[in-house]
Amino acid sequence: MNHIITYYHFPLSPPSRAGLLFVRALGIKHNLKILNLSNGEQNSPEFLKINPFHTVPAIDDNGFYVYDSSIIMKYLSKQYAKDDSLFPNDxxxxxxxxxxxxxxxxxxxxxxxxxxxxxxxxxxxxxxxxxxxxxxxxxxxxxxxxxxxxxxxxxxxxxxxxxxxxxxxxxxxxxxxxxxxxxxxxxxxxxxxxxxxxxxxxxxxxxxxxxxxxxxxxxxxx
Ligand SMILES: N[C@@H](CCC(=O)N[C@@H](CS)C(=O)NCC(=O)O)C(=O)O
CATH class of the missing domain: 1.20.1050.10 (Glutathione S-transferase Yfyf (Class Pi); Chain A, domain 2)
Structure with a gap:
């Protein structure tokens, strides 16, 4: 892949860290956007378009929005992993x-x-x-x-x-x-x-x- 995904993150959040660690594991280029949940930044109209459930993590992959850490990891694995070892096809x-x-x-x-x-x-x-x-x-x-x-x-x-x-x-x-x-x-x-x-x-x-x-x-x- 040659484009860069945007990863919406809050470092204190366990699911957000799981998805980010996975992005790093696959070596996917990304821009990190930190949403400070303590300030309610997840409730901005811009972010609600990406995730109406206002949770991190969420990603913007060239206009394709995905939320929920498990769903993000499954998507990234299917779309970008070199093989199916981290999320098997079987x-x-x-x-x-x-x-x-x-x-x-x-x-x-x-x-x-x-x-x-x-x-x-x-x-x-x-x-x-x-x-x-x-x-x-x-x-x-x-x-x-x-x-x-x-x-x-x-x-x-x-x-x-x-x-x-x-x-x-x-x-x-x-x-x-x-x-x-x-x-x-x-x-x-x-x-x-x-x-x-x-x-x-x-x-x-x-x-x-x-x-x-x-x-x-x-x-x-x-
Ligand atoms: N099942 C979701 C849970 C995500 C979640 O609960 N994120 C929390 C932080 S740990 C959040 O963003 N809360 C902000 C809110 O609900 O407004 C996932 O795995 O991504």
Missing amino acids: PKKSTLVEERLYFSTNYMFQAFREYIIPVMFRNDQPSAEKAKEFDQSLRQLNDFLENEEWIAGKHMTIADFSIITIVSTAETIMFDLNKYANICAWYKKAKEAMASFGYEEVNQSGADQFGEVFKTKLKQFV
């Missing part, structure tokens, strides 16, 4: 990837949001019940990884990108990953595999920033 393999993405979005990230939103946006105390629900999603992830190399089988796929951004963000707000041996083994391997895509710059720095904001919110309760 129906059974791709269904497993889809199932893990479903888990990531509708279960893991949902539980994560329910835990962090009251603290981040309503200055509430963290809920032990919501923490437990998120921890259950970690337990489920650990079970998925039993006797498995990667989140969706024997190879790294877009599901690993989706889930690593949530796990790394949870780690910065003191969820204990050490009790989940399969997650720890996968996490170490995935970080190494993703290092050359700019893992530290794209994902870890955003996760750390998120952790700082969250911990600052908690200071009011000590």
Whole structure:
């Protein structure tokens, strides 16, 4: 490809970091447009034309707009990847990837949001019940990884990108990953595999920033 896509991003957002890391993995040329969600920049009329659901990430690929991190990664893989290794064409393999993405979005990230939103946006105390629900999603992830190399089988796929951004963000707000041996083994391997895509710059720095904001919110309760 010789054109440049526009990637609408907010570094604190796990799904936004997943898509950006994937853009970097494929070596796709891109302009980064940071939308500051704290200032409501996602609600501008211009951005609502790109994503009426006002969430990051979203992309503009030469006038073709795509939103939702999973859908963006699937689109970019089909359109620009050199092969189908990160999002397989095989129906059974791709269904497993889809199932893990479903888990990531509708279960893991949902539980994560329910835990962090009251603290981040309503200055509430963290809920032990919501923490437990998120921890259950970690337990489920650990079970998925039993006797498995990667989140969706024997190879790294877009599901690993989706889930690593949530796990790394949870780690910065003191969820204990050490009790989940399969997650720890996968996490170490995935970080190494993703290092050359700019893992530290794209994902870890955003996760750390998120952790700082969250911990600052908690200071009011000590
Ligand atoms: N399923 C979506 C979730 C995206 C999402 O929830 N993004 C949040 C930040 S983490 C957002 O942009 N929120 C702003 C808003 O809803 O106005 C995806 O994977 O892209």
